[in-house]
Amino acid sequence: MTGVAEAADGVAGVDVSNWTGDIDWQSVASGGGKFAFVQATEGTDYRNPRFDAQYGGAATAGLVRGAYHFAQPHESDGIAQAEYFVQNGGDWVSDGQTVPGVLDIENNPYKDQNGKNDCYDLSVEDMVKWIKDFTAEYRRRTGRHAIIYTTTSWWQSCTGDSVKFKSNPLWLARWGGEPGELPKSWTRHTFWQSSDKGTLAGGQNSFNGSESQLKELANPPAEVTVSGVAKSRKTYTLTVSNTGPHPVENVKVSGRAYGGQRVVKAPGCKYSGTAVLCSIAELPRGKKVTFTFTTKPKPKGGVGMNFTVGSVKLTLKA
Template identity: 35%
Template sequence: MRRPAVVSVTALGALVASTVAYADGIDLSHWQGTVTWSKVKADGVSFAFMKATESSNYVDPTYAKNVAAAQAVGIYHGGYHFARPQVGTAVAQARWFVAKAGPFNTAGTLPPVLDLEVTGSLTVAQLRTWTTTWLTTVEELTGRTPIIYTSPSFWRSHLGDSTAFHHYPLWVAHWGVSSPSVPGGWPRWTFWQRTDSGTVSGIGGRVDMNRFNGSTADLAALALKTGGSTAPAPPGPTIPTGAATTVSLAASRTTSAINGSVTFSGDLTSTPAASPTAPTPKPVPVATRTVTLSARDAGSSTWRTVTTATTSTTGHFNVSVRVPRSATYRVSWPGDSTYAASQSGLVPVTTPGRTVQSIDLHATKPRVRPGEQVMIYGHVTAGTKGLAGRTVRIYKKPLVGGRWTRIATKTSLAPTGWYSTTVRPLRGRIYKAVTPGTLWYVGDTSNQLTVRMR
């Protein structure tokens, strides 16, 4: 029997107040929905990074509106590009980003940001080259020095912990710690994403929270403004500071059939502070709390909520879900006035590739009189096995030129994957059948079938 994969991390409540007061900010995208920026400002947020673009063909639909609204209330703002690295695409992605998010030269605007979270299957050397090309292109186009957003583990694993990028300020993503780990030999972090579970007035649900490593005068200068102070920044929104908790996550299997059932389980616990009578206290269960299981699909940057579960009197939770595709899972506890928020480590669950299906097309008569009935039919198969329940769309077009027109939609039948329809052509026609792709199947188009007049 395969042993469950189990991971856990220390609570976000372990974040403690530093002796230095950092300016607080957020980062967000369209997933946060409508934002009331006046309330965000009133809650002590000094800056906000917003998703602007992804790859070379996507623009976040809320970016322009959020930039204008943040600027109107005096929040420093900046745009980030979610990278989709592929060989030869760095310049195109950089130009797309600057064209949609630029020009980055107005007062109140923070430097452009490269968000590095996926590799695009590039090697370490290829990803270093891609990253360098994107950064230098954006710097040439904007005159600003871009910021690199990354996590310590990603930078060390996929860029070989390179020390060649110190020219660019570091925005490090490291949750559940009192001080972030700095990869790549950077002498310091400039921004620190400390949690994805913050609560800020004016924003529904949770939001990523960040700190700036410097004074308000330093932050103003970075945003092309004057002013601020060299004194410590005033505190912004806080993360719940109840008793620290730890939440674990286990998967009953880490490889599943497409749409197979996987059971996720874990425990939410809190460890009391040590005392003379209990120098090594044992964890105690956190009962009757609702935890949320989330998933990030392979190749995606977005987390989606899968389901919720309530911990038992022993702090345990257990939930079974269908796994439609390869994804990484985590469970989170948002915290309350008694217990601080916490988040598990990541558990990947992989599914096999989509099934390759084939579709063919035949006719009972290759030649007919005008208006004579003829059956056109075929089978949807995977290898030698018929596939039932597959959608089949049948199209026709003239013998010469013309466009394809759908004439029927059928469903393949057991046990052979059979489908059919009848037609009464008045003149020669060409037919084809298409079974569309889904999460489980690769789409396919049949041979083209010609029916002529006698």
């Protein structure tokens, strides 16, 4: 079918797999499609033979694209399947055109072959652990929170309506005119699959936001986490961690002791009197740097150190 797509809610897009066949991506783009999800893998032994052509074709046509993994949680653990997904097309790249990878977890379609129920014969506890293992491994490898594709009914039945995945964007599958009830982990959906066919190739989807917000999902800002502890009245540690998807450069750490004490030791940093100044030239994704500061405090009274890292202010009170 041809024509201009009108998304049921937000920005229009599609999802495709090997079963969709060869796709005229320029027609998808001219028909109003702005994004595409392409199946990359299933379990740990299947890779979509058309993935490279479909995934690359979507990008060439100017679409934002993302890969998805069809889970087989009864076959192997979540870590193994996340690893297989990342190694076979699901890795996130910082090109401004790629959204995080998707964990597609839904009713078991192979019940006649594998003899498992809709929840793959996993208990609620085991299913939640499987999903946590997959999403945590994906986060560790890419710096991004995987998108979760599911239905509300499956999530309720097979995870006990778990609320442990609020950080993962929701791609809700519900064919019809409105998204309806959401699983308890989410207060809003990010993507919605409203039909398995329509004016564009493959399944019909929408992004719950603007086109600029869709591009922001593909290209998020850097993220640095700051933590610290006062180990004693004279010893303080500060840790700067790159918890986002991009490497960061030239991170400045400034600090000042208070309570009548002065800094006497700060390896890797400059210090004078009560003040310290540290610099991190480069902090790769997933890495962290810890600084240790030693002070000479007064014997009594409240003491501590105040730190500033970018927009973060942190007080360590002994």
